[in-house]
Structures are given as C-alpha cells and as structure tokens.
Amino acid sequence: DVKVTQSSRYLVKRTGEKVFLECVQDMDHENMFWYRQDPGLGLRLIYFSYDVKMKEKGDIPEGYSVSREKKERFSLILESASTNQTSMYLCASPKRVELAGPSDTQYFGPGTRLTVL
Amino acid sequence: GNSVTQMEGPVTLSEEAFLTINCTYTATGYPSLFWYVQYPGEGLQLLLKATKADDKGSNKGFEATYRKETTSFHLEKGSVQVSDSAVYFCALSDPNRDDKIIFGKGTRLHILP
Numbered sequence: 374d375v376k377v378t379q380s381s382r383y384l385v386k387r388t389g390e391k392v393f394l395e396c397v398q399d400m401d402h403e404n405m406f407w408y409r410q411d412p413g414l415g416l417r418l419i420y421f422s423y424d425v426k427m428k429e430k431g432d433i434p435e436g437y438s439v440s441r442e443k444k445e446r447f448s449l450i451l452e453s454a455s456t457n458q459t460s461m462y463l464c465a466s467p468k469r470v471e472l473a474g475p476s477d478t479q480y481f482g483p484g485t486r487l488t489v490l
Numbered sequence: 491g492n493s494v495t496q497m498e499g500p501v502t503l504s505e506e507a508f509l510t511i512n513c514t515y516t517a518t519g520y521p522s523l524f525w526y527v528q529y530p531g532e533g534l535q536l537l538l539k540a541t542k543a544d545d546k547g548s549n550k551g552f553e554a555t556y557r558k559e560t561t562s563f564h565l566e567k568g569s570v571q572v573s574d575s576a577v578y579f580c581a582l583s584d585p586n587r588d589d590k591i592i593f594g595k596g597t598r599l600h601i602l603p
Contacts, residue, residue: 377533406590415579415595416534463533467591478524479591481533 379482392451396464405447410461454489492517496580496594511565513580521582523563528577
C-alpha cells in the first residue's frame with residue numbers, strides 16, 4: 374500500500390522559531406507537494422518538487438522554503454515562524470498510472486497541525 | 491486561471507437522506523476531476539475520480555459524473571449514513587502540469603442519526 378508519513382501530528386512553536394516539517398513517501402515517486410489547509414480556504418499549495426534538489430513555488434510560498442535532498446523525503450521549513458502560519462500542513466505524493474498519462478491520485482499524509490504562539 | 495467552486499457548508503442531513511454537493515470548475519484543456527474526503531482527525535483520501543467527459547466515478551455509494559457542457563462534477567449519494575460525516579473536497583488536475591491538483595474550499599457534511 375502507498376504510504377506518506379509526516380514526522381509530527383501536532384506541533385507547538387513560538388514566534389520566530391525555525392520549524393522543520395518532514396514528509397517521507399515509500400513509493401519511489403518523483404513528485405511531492407506541500408499544502409496548508411485552513412477553514413474556509415481549502416487546500417493551498419505552498420511548494421512542490423519534481424525531483425531531488427528541484428523545487429517550485431506554489432500559490433503561497435511566502436514565509437516558507439523547502440528541501441529535497443533525497444527522493445523519499447521532502448521538508449518544509451518555516452525560517453521564522455509567525456502566528457499566521459498556524460495551520461494544518463499536508464504533504465502529498467501523486468501516483469501516476471501511466472508515465473505520460475493524465476493526473477492521477479494524490480496520496481496524502483495524515484497532516485501536521487502546527488500552532489505558533 | 492483554473493479553479494474549483496463547491497457549495498459552502500456545513501451541510502446537515504438526516505440519516506438515509508439523499509445527498510448532493512455541487513461542484514463546478516473552470517479550466518483550459520481537459521482536466522481530470524476528483525472528490526477527496528477527510529474524516530475527522532485523518533488526512534485526505536481519494537473518494538472517486540473521472541478522467542474524461544461523461545465518465546462516472548463511483549465509490550462507497552457515492553457517484554459523480556464529469557459534465558463538460560455544464561463544467562460540473564456534482565457528488566451524490568442516495569442514502570447517507572452517520573459515518574459519511576466528513577469534509578468533502580472537489581478537485582481538478584492542472585492540465586498544464588499533470589500532478590498539480592487544484593482544490594475547492596471543502597464542504598463539511600454532518601449526518602444526524
């Protein structure tokens with residue numbers, strides 16, 4: 374079975390702290406995504422990566438950075454956490470049925486609920 | 491740009507009622523369409539999908555038909571259960587970047603026993 378795991382389910386940090394959110398997938402997929410989920414706003418894409426050491430900005434990258442040193446691991450970094458980054462963070466990795474086919478299922482991790490005080 | 495609009499919640503129904511959650515989309519090209527579900531305390535999981543016009547996705551008694559003429563992908567279930575209480579997200583794939591999926595804002599569904 375496909376598996377996407379995230380390092381923490383719940384995290385509490387203080388304003389100004391550097392925060393690392395880790396995501397690991399065991400599917401040998403090239404692509405990985407970070408979203409944040411907020412009530413009334415749905416899921417918004419922060420960053421994504423199509424390969425090791427490659428990254429692209431999503432819709433709301435401000436205040437975040439990412440790291441992809443190994444294929445299975447995609448880290449989201451909050452350089453200096455702020456209260457408006459309190460949110461649920463979801464990591465995802467898509468499954469592609471055909472190499473050149475259309476989009477397929479995104480498999481999600483369980484999420485990390487981050488609170489910044 | 492591409493977008494998904496779904497009905498705002500919360501939606502509250504009694505058990506065994508008929509469910510419809512509306513979803514419309516805007517996209518260039520021919521996207522794939524999805525419904526994801528998030529049960530309380532869990533991550534998102536795919537409920538059903540359709541990859542081309544007139545396809546019907548179905549799973550766990552839920553159905554949705556890809557309607558290109560009305561740019562819609564409404565979710566339906568004939569008889570809901572308490573266990574269907576969750577948040578439902580309509581989504582589409584970005585035709586210009588296959589793995590990038592654009593989500594609606596989600597609809598919270600409460601089913602009363």
